[in-house]
Amino acid sequence: MKLLIPGPVMTRAEVRAALAHDFAPWDRDFYPIYAGIRERLLPIAGVGTDTHASLPLQGSGHFVVEAAIRTFVPRGGKILVPMTGGYATRLARLARACGREVVSLPVGESERADPRAVASLLAADPAIGHLAFVYSETSTGVVHDAAAISTAARVAGRRVIIDAVSAFGALPLDLAAMPEVDAVLFTANKCLEAVPGLAFAIAPKARLIGRAGAAESWCLDLADIYAHAEKFGAGSFRFTPPAQVLYAFLAALEIFAAEGGPAARLARYQANLRVLYEGVQAIGLTPYLPLPLQGPIVMNVLAPDDPRWDLLSFVELLKQRGFLISNFYDTALPSFRVGLIGALGTEDYRAAVAAMDDALDALGIRKRKAV
Numbered sequence: 001m002k003l004l005i006p007g008p009v010m011t012r013a014e015v016r017a018a019l020a021h022d023f024a025p026w027d028r029d030f031y032p033i034y035a036g037i038r039e040r041l042l043p044i045a046g047v048g049t050d051t052h053a054s055l056p057l058q059g060s061g062h063f064v065v066e067a068a069i070r071t072f073v074p075r076g077g078k079i080l081v082p083m084t085g086g087y088a089t090r091l092a093r094l095a096r097a098c099g100r101e102v103v104s105l106p107v108g109e110s111e112r113a114d115p116r117a118v119a120s121l122l123a124a125d126p127a128i129g130h131l132a133f134v135y136s137e138t139s140t141g142v143v144h145d146a147a148a149i150s151t152a153a154r155v156a157g158r159r160v161i162i163d164a165v166s167a168f169g170a171l172p173l174d175l176a177a178m179p180e181v182d183a184v185l186f187t188a189n190k191c192l193e194a195v196p197g198l199a200f201a202i203a204p205k206a207r208l209i210g211r212a213g214a215a216e217s218w219c220l221d222l223a224d225i226y227a228h229a230e231k232f233g234a235g236s237f238r239f240t241p242p243a244q245v246l247y248a249f250l251a252a253l254e255i256f257a258a259e260g261g262p263a264a265r266l267a268r269y270q271a272n273l274r275v276l277y278e279g280v281q282a283i284g285l286t287p288y289l290p291l292p293l294q295g296p297i298v299m300n301v302l303a304p305d306d307p308r309w310d311l312l313s314f315v316e317l318l319k320q321r322g323f324l325i326s327n328f329y330d331t332a333l334p335s336f337r338v339g340l341i342g343a344l345g346t347e348d349y350r351a352a353v354a355a356m357d358d359a360l361d362a363l364g365i366r367k368r369k370a371v
């Protein structure tokens with residue numbers, strides 16, 4: 001079965017094979033593996049160990065989003081969130097649940113967050129200390145202009161948290177040119193194409209030093225993770241790490257480097273997008289977004305305006321043909337979501353379009369255009 005979903009993504013056989021190695025995480029053989037992973041991640045964000053630290057956290061992406069909010073935004077602090085879609089809504093919910101006050105900037109589902117709107121909201125409310133935004137909005141498929149949005153906060157003298165969970169490893173990121181960023185957040189199982197279970201933050205060391213405890217949570221304290229690593233060595237973990245998952249992640253990072261890093265990965269995902277975008281149009285379907293707005297991470301396709309359309313039946317028919325897509329709607333207008341990331345190439349997307357064509361015929365759908 002090919003998973004056409006934005007995480008957990010398809011992995012290569014080498015990555016899954018690496019899971020077969022058992023490790024004692026406190027053993028000397030494991031330390032360099034873990035320390036090496038931490039170091040390898042920094043150049044992907046355009047920085048090195050001189051200025052930044054990479055901080056692993058067991059769990060999924062939400063855990064590290066909450067950890068970053070707790071670590072860097074003071075309790076009761078105000079945080080501006082451009083409401084770009086489902087993942088921005090989740091970010092805002094996490095912030096409120098931690099007792100932070102969210103100021104929302106409404107953004108339409110098919111538009112990019114406007115850096116000028118960010119600037120004017122920040123200018124209007126000096127109590128907003130942080131801006132937090134989603135780089136690639138995994139619900140709509142829109143990629144936002146992270147550099148421009150972040151610059152608006154820098155100019156206003158505010159700090160920034162970037163949810164780059166579905167962007168990191170493919171979309172450009174140069175933290176060396178973004179001193180306003182407190183944390184960029186990602187996981188192992190999206191564009192880095194490893195198995196789920198690990199989340200990460202990359203943060204400036206200067207912002208981590210002396211901050212341990214401010215999170216009011218031992219588990220979700222990025223500054224405590226940093227302080228521990230400084231005290232006991234870069235290869236030590238505070239609690240039992242998912243050792244096999246870390247080793248599989250190292251295998252995925254080696255494949256990532258051999259493929260050519262973020263630029264090569266982005267090119268592969270863009271090629272997947274082209275095949276899918278043109279392919280669904282060729283079989284009479286309508287993409288949710290116009291091409292200039294469509295990012296290379298996920299793509300939504302509008303549901304056909306035919307009474308026989310039924311998402312779950314379509315998903316089942318596609319499964320019988322070897323492809324799995326998301327089985328829920330994540331946009332205002334009903335649309336089915338197809339991931340473009342993972343260990344997949346254009347031949348997979350050509351076959352997926354043929355399977356969609358076939359599945360629509362099997363459903364007896366005559367009108368494939370959207371309303």
Ligand SMILES: *Cc1c(COP(=O)(O)O)cnc(C)c1O
Pocket residue numbers: 006007060061062063087134136137138163164165166187
């Ligand atoms: C996947 C994702 C997350 C985290 O989701 P988890 O299910 O907790 O791993 C957060 N933000 C974005 C933009 C994502 O795509």
